[in-house]
Amino acid sequence: MTMLxxxxxxxxxxxxxxVEKSLTIREQYPLTFNSLLNACxxxxxxxxxxxLDTDTLGRAVQALIEKGLIERxxxxxxxxxxxxxxxxxxxNTDDPRIIGTITVLLLRGPQTPGEIxxxxxRLCEFTGTAEAEGLLQExxxxxxxxxxxxxxxxxxxxxxxxxxxxxxxxxxxxPAAAAAVTEEGERLALLEKRVAELEAVVRAHExxxxxx
Numbered sequence: 153m154t155m156l157x158x159x160x161x162x163x164x165x166x167x168x169x170x171v172e173k174s175l176t177i178r179e180q181y182p183l184t185f186n187s188l189l190n191a192c193x194x195x196x197x198x199x200x201x202x203x204l205d206t207d208t209l210g211r212a213v214q215a216l217i218e219k220g221l222i223e224r225x226x227x228x229x230x231x232x233x234x235x236x237x238x239x240x241x242x243x244n245t246d247d248p249r250i251i252g253t254i255t256v257l258l259l260r261g262p263q264t265p266g267e268i269x270x271x272x273x274r275l276c277e278f279t280g281t282a283e284a285e286g287l288l289q290e291x292x293x294x295x296x297x298x299x300x301x302x303x304x305x306x307x308x309x310x311x312x313x314x315x316x317x318x319x320x321x322x323x324x325x326x327p328a329a330a331a332a333v334t335e336e337g338e339r340l341a342l343l344e345k346r347v348a349e350l351e352a353v354v355r356a357h358e359x360x361x362x363x364x
Contacts, residue, residue: 170235170236171237
């Protein structure tokens with residue numbers, strides 16, 4: 153079985169946003185870092201809505217660069233570098249339907265085939281919901297490397313929902329809770345780093361004043 157590249161919620165948001173904008177505002181692609189930050193934090197077409205700061209997005213972008221999924225480029229005469237995605241390296245395909253499907257799953261969490269069909273209209277083309285569902289089932293059953301899984305149908309739901317597998321199993325509490333857990337972990341790591349830096353400063357002062 154092929155090992156999928158792992159993406160935390162912030163990496164998934166950054167990559168999905170970059171792919172989405174490459175297909176919907178081609179004249180502005182590749183994106184500057186600030187444009188990508190705005191795309192990640194936009195209130196529409198995102199679930200959960202996030203409020204990433206520059207440090208959090210910077211770490212996500214750097215991780216994606218190290219994974220080969222984003223690259224920086226700076227054309228002659230441009231003042232700032234821009235970001236370009238390599239989504240095909242994640243999916244091992246250039247099929248626009250697969251790219252469009254995974255993009256909306258990265259951006260909006262588990263969705264039904266009907267939602268996928270409607271939300272990918274600016275990214276790719278499906279003839280109908282049946283084609284979208286067929287592709288989702290195909291991505292679930294790919295031998296050795298499924299990209300998508302199907303959630304059990306919940307009480308009161310007419311259709312099953314599908315989710316991408318790059319961030320592991322979906323939390324029963326939903327994508328918002330998973331993102332909150334990751335964000336809390338990032339904040340804790342930053343706090344621990346600051347504490348370590350302060351401890352080093354204190355030790356340095358103690359050593360200086362302890363000398364005769």
